[in-house]
Amino acid sequence: MIGTNFKRIIKSGFVSFWRNGVVSFASILVMTMTLFVLGSILFVNATLDASLSQIRDKVDINVYFVTTAPEDDIFALKSSLEALPEVADVEYVSREKALAEFTLRHQNDQLTLQALEELGENPLGANLNIKAKETSQYEGIATFLEDESALSTLDDTSIIDKVNYLQNKTAIDKLTKIVDSSEKFGFIIIAILAIASIIISFNTIRLAIYTSKDEISVMKLVGASNSYIRGPFVFEGIMYGVVAGIVTLILFYPFTVWLGPLTENFFSDINLFDYYIDKFSKIFFIVLGSGILLGAVSSYIAVWRYLKK
Amino acid sequence: MIYFDQVSKLYSSGQPALDSVTLSIAPKEFVSIVGHSGAGKTTLLKMLLAEECPSDGGVFFESSDIHSFKKSALNNFRRRIGTVFQDFRLLPNKTAYENIAFAMEAAGKTDEEIHSDVPHVLELVDLGDKMWNFPHELSGGEKQRVAIARAIVNQPDIIIADEPTGNLDPINTFEIVQILKKINDLGTMVILTTHNKGVVDSVGGRVVTMDGGRVIRDDKKGKYAL
Structure with a gap:
């Protein structure tokens, strides 16, 4: 009996989906827009994430050593820095490399190069570029370095010439704030958009079922x-979700092809089209799943109102 | 078999729609309930279908109070009643066949029973050739015959017909009354409400007259007396 009922419910839902063509079309249209908004959130998130991590990447602390600092001591400091949980990466730049970079940077500046030549020896010390996992963690690392510079000494003078955290502090703080607030702001916008579009979809389905209240x-x-x-109505809602989900996934193809190069140029290294293809199975399940869930739940609630005795 | 015990219904306006109505109807009886609009006829039928609850009193079917039924018991009870309304109340997106099949599906009948019974019952109301038409493609009389076919297909104990001829011309009215009489002759209780003097007189059965929410006459072999 359960099997027969299930078969009848599916058949009845399908027939009614087809016969109420206009209502079905309208519901699918609204639902497609909802799913499009929900799906776009994935893309916005990916772009935002990529841009923010790029900004984070630009923030670092540099430790400059005195020219006489022995390499062993620098490596010792490097490994103790790497042992810190906040530290993501430490890059060692030797004196020679620092000089090469300096020369390269000033290759069009003859005056500076001449001055360098006249010095006769390499005036640049080695340095360490430290990257933290979170921008807020730089302060902690800077404090650690201050303590460390007191310890690692060479003939009672610190091997550390200077740590540029204090100079960069304002910039780092500002960036930390920007990153934090853009994440918060992004989340609020996304939440509002998602809730609004879900409510619109829900109301459309409620209206469609209102016409069936007699x-x-x-x-x-x-x-x-x-x-x-209830069964056929819920099944119809699921069909709206499936069709709207497939339409949305198809629409994303030209959408991302068009937006891909734009995002690549403006924001960061992320190409939305590549992202779409790369994460297709994830996006497929999220979009189709939300469609099915939205359709089924909206129909269930809408019919429930008229089933109360 | 059906017993209304001191049933009253008060709406918020204060005017009672039913005022302590006591009425019993035996199996296989054909009862016509007559009265002006607002006399309480439709409210009485709604009580019987448990679409509305009485403010006071009780409605009994085979000695159980139908307003105390749980959901599933109520559904089972409703399947033992066939209903016919003035406005037909067919499902607009289903064909004549599907409308009747739906009532059978709801009653848990098998596909084989549906395939054999639906054409049969449509032949009975003389609509064998309109089986696949949608309600909007049928005339008023034809719609009402589909509704009657739907009401009788599960072989109910009771047929409730609320102004079934209200929207029909005299010829269709006559046909519908003949069908209802035939159903009653086969042993089904029929409760009919109507304004139509001709209908009541041609049925010639028991007539209950209502006014202002009260039963004012109950004649075994009655005529339309308003």
């Missing part, structure tokens, strides 16, 4: 059980 009362009168009445 039908529901007739079904009750001939003695149909609540689940037997």
